[in-house]
Amino acid sequence: MSHPRSPVDAAQAYLTSFAPAVDAYLATLFPEGAPMPARLREAMNYSLLAGGKRLRPVLCLATARTFGVAEDVVMPAAAAIELVHCYSLIHDDLPCMDDDDLRRGRPTNHKVFGEATALLAGDALLTYAFEQLAQPLPVPPDRQMAMVRTLAHAAGCYGMVGGQMADLEAERRDGTPEDLAYIHTHKTAKLIQAAVLIGSWFADVAESVRDALARFGLHAGWAFQIMDDWLDVAGDAAEMGKARGSDERLQKLTYPRLFGLAETRRQAEAHLAEAVGALAAAGIDSPLLVGLAQRMVERQR
Amino acid sequence: MSHPRSPVDAAQAYLTSFAPAVDAYLATLFPEGAPMPARLREAMNYSLLAGGKRLRPVLCLATARTFGVAEDVVMPAAAAIELVHCYSLIHDDLPCMDDDDLRRGRPTNHKVFGEATALLAGDALLTYAFEQLAQPLPVPPDRQMAMVRTLAHAAGCYGMVGGQMADLEAERRDGTPEDLAYIHTHKTAKLIQAAVLIGSWFADVAESVRDALARFGLHAGWAFQIMDDWLDVAGDAAEMGKARGSDERLQKLTYPRLFGLAETRRQAEAHLAEAVGALAAAGIDSPLLVGLAQRMVERQR
Structure with a gap:
């Protein structure tokens, strides 16, 4: 007989198993x-x-697991999402973008390999994400094609790249809360939402359930990026593996800049509540997804 | 009653119709x-x-047409290939790569929009290629999934990006004919081959026919890049819309550098003959494809 666990404990146990598997x-x-x-x-x-x-990738695995699909079936698709995330970090760190020297406690890609190779490594990781996602998988091909569309839409001009462009344009300018909402949902939340949705495409779920998962992913991703802003001001540099204050250096449009630290934290909690509420409203009982969303807000790095 | 036309005339008529449609x-x-x-x-x-x-894209349309598939059915996929080609030009022109100021007679993307925007525009075009190719198309989903794999494989680390990396590494170095063959087949021929193969996936052709089309596309693309080298030395700058001699400026490893102009031309013709021979050997009677391959060699820009 299993003991009831808190969602955060369930999420932690899952991460401990499957982050190394990824x-x-x-x-x-x-x-x-x-x-x-x-x-x-x-x-x-x-x-x-x-x-x-x-x-x-862990969110992708956890979503599929919520509907009974085994992690080893989902892993190739989960990896494709991480490939996209990884490419975006390499390009983001380039001198013409955020010009960062450190990432995860190590020199950034272009600092080690030079700009041309970093550019190409990013291009190659992005491209391989689609080769990876289009490999033969034990899922009906129409649902697999939906995964490809979901990833491309979330990553491109209508998703992450659009958000990065808006993020750059907002530097050294006044911006509205609406500008900031566009930036955060697009540069970060859409890919996190895609991870959830791609996990859901492995199962035959109702449209209403998929819509609820989309809302969950969007708000969880939004809360995650708001906390990223918060940590850049108030986090522990050693924990994060990169310098704090890079948003201020680049004069980024952030939640702390617009709202202050306390209100930033409150807004992250509000989006977390929206995410969790979306699951509850659709009758999706997943302590695992709830716990993962909570950990996205209550984190040190 | 129609008059017999040469393959080059057939190709020219097809280009005149369908390049504007693209x-x-x-x-x-x-x-x-x-x-x-x-x-x-x-x-x-x-x-x-x-x-x-x-x-x-025209090669993609022409291949499908060879097997009786209408151009309007194929156009979304043909466009996806051009999106990949276009992204590769933007990234290739960046200062950290070939640092070109002119492309098709106009300032390059980063000269107009700045490096960060050019980088993101390239990323967005590449990503959208897959959104484009994964849209609902009137083709069996397993064949459409093969198209996605074909494009990603041809464009990424095992194709075009691999070729660009090798191209950069070969600058200012001695290289062998084998190095040059890797560069030309990967940075150029693989995407041209993919255009042909993606066109073929719209039809239900035998494996042996698809293999022949793969050989056709590879050698036609190879001949095309050899002629690119030739034109960079001996072409007409006004026709080409860019300065000649950029390969020499960057000390690229090229056919003229290794073999001289006359032998370069001869090798292009030899690959053209291989391409045409591959079709003939498989019994593919397509004056259109033959003519398009001929035009890839007999061109001014």
């Missing part, structure tokens, strides 16, 4: 001897295998 | 008011709608 899977993607220039492979693996929370 | 289709993809930052949309359209030969 790491292990990613390490198999571009093995030594893969037929590509060695330096490209090194640059891709340098960033891909640098650790990280593996939050997006 | 242009018109591409112009509908990111219309005014599309929900993304205006500057991102402008930067994407600036490069996407700058003309160009539209060779890759």
